[in-house]
Amino acid sequence: MARNRIRLSEVAREAGVSPATVSRAISQPELLSAETLARVRRAADHLGYRPDAAARALASGRSMTIGAVMPTLDNAIFSKALQAMQAQLSGDGYQLLVASHDYSKAAEAECIRTLLARGVDGLILVGAERIAEAAQLLSQSGIPVVMTWCAPEGSPSVLVDNEHAGLLATRHLIALGHRRIGVITGATRFNDRQRGRYRGVRRALEEAGLTLPPALACEQATTLAGGRMGCAQLLDLAEPPTAIVGGIDLIAIGCMVEAQARGLAIPADLSVAGIDDLDMSAHVSPSLTTVHVPTARIGAEAARMMVAILREEPGPTALTLPVDLIVRRSTGPAPGRA
Template identity: 35%
Template sequence: MASDTAPQNRRKRRTATSRVTMNDVAARAGVSAQTVSRVLRQPELVGDEVARRVREAIVELQYVPNSAASQMASNRSGIVAAIIPTISASIFAETVQALSDVLVPEGYQLLLGNNEYDLAKEEELIRSFLGRGPDGLVLSSTHHTEATKALIAGASIPVVETWDWEDSHLDLMVGHSNVHAARAVMDHLVERGYRRIVFAGVTNAGDFRAKARLKGYRAAVKAIGLDTERVLTLTGKPLSLASGAETMSRVRGEFPEADAVFFSSDVFAAGALLRCVRQGLRVPHDIAIAGFGDFDFSAHLVPSLTTVSVRAGEIGRHAANLLLARMRGEAVPTPRIDVGFELIVREST
């Protein structure tokens, strides 16, 4: 008696050696392999009826183009590697989304890595990514190990450093000055009458942007002529609401005279604000709070949070367009783009 599985047995699983080829698709559609290639890469050069037959054959045969062969023929991988410091912050997600919005329609795919603000981990990621032959590289800082710099120089591919604004850079750069942004926050607080201002932020080894904001704070204290620096460093603390709440308690204990706190991130600032609400402190009447980043939730807190918008999407779009130009061999008239920042004044100050 025939087995119930006979029809399935007759449908043999394909192996690597029996994989569907472009010639198979061409034969099924009644066209040449060159025409199939055009449908895949330059469909505007093929008539609608021919293109329809080719696409139907592709679906029917479950044809998957051999990207490795295509890469060898074109001497390009179609990959752009990007490294961000953390996947937990929405602002970096905005940059990645903008990169994808520009690059994917141009035939590129993103290879994404997370270095957790660790330069050694960034070096490991770059070493691994370069083994895949990316056509371009997007980094989230201008700070790297010497080994990383040597790897990138040896790869001879375009690289865009983002989120920073430094005199020292490898190739292309898109970012903003964290020092100037911090100074803008301080100027605003002083204009509102605050004088005993605390800076609270992470100064972990790899978070150079937070260190730049601290540098801006210190420059403002000196330039404005405030009585003294008041700094709480959150070294080793995770980027979380709990860390912000804990820091607010430290501020009240170590600087009871403080009339304002400038946090290096909206996440910390939000946690601090919520702690104030629980403790019956009126913001900004008893103490003002400012953050950095203009996260989605910042406008919806009660009171809403004064912060700095860093235009994450613009960073991604400009970085992608600079890379595209370089990867096409086109001239780049502006290799350094400062996207600036915007001080968003809300109720918390």
């Protein structure tokens, strides 16, 4: 922190008012007479005054900082949400403090601890599931928490119905006549989003009286490479599936790449559907049928909700954003039913 900066007291002297008045000019200008306000502003501009955030935070008990804890930044769905959060928050004078934990629940707790120590005014988290220590830190802290993607009933949240997303993708494949449908998800153990999507897939199959043989379901890293590996595994089965649902688009695209590398035509030999609707999904070839998840809006709405809560504005404190099926070229009739 630069120690040679102009201080509030110097502005006060320059403007011929007390420090208290300068402080009010910054945070509660409506309390001052127009004339005084103008004088203070002129002095502040003239000296190039910038309030010291640490001092303000200490004196006021508010840091104007929101913490965001994400699994990773290295995945468009999260970096996009973050980008939207940041844009929304900075419009309201807040700043984002970012931490990521690479899908480790212990690291997540550590992130939360660090951000709390930084005195964030609120915390935006991904998913509902965390270790007891983290949950305790949160409840002790007394600051508002907004959860995204998944959340328990009753807590402030911006959600998507992951189960419904899985359901939509799978129903679409069933409607196309597919009966052997495979599913590749990310690790479900520490990831309630993937778990919900997987549940949706199963429910759609049950609805249609179909079963999901264990061999047709596998878990992989939530990356393109993971998708390739999962697809390879399914295609190597004695009875490979005619369609695959990927728990996220990255996995689905990995499937397509692997299938094409093996000389299969998509969708003639294999249909592939994803969930997320990344930018690139419309551009891969063939374009990917997927379930659109409004990632950026999740970020923006979470930020908006956080600010509303901090300002104690009334308003809905739980929001579920719609997901919808986007049919493109990567899915088609099951072989033999064209």
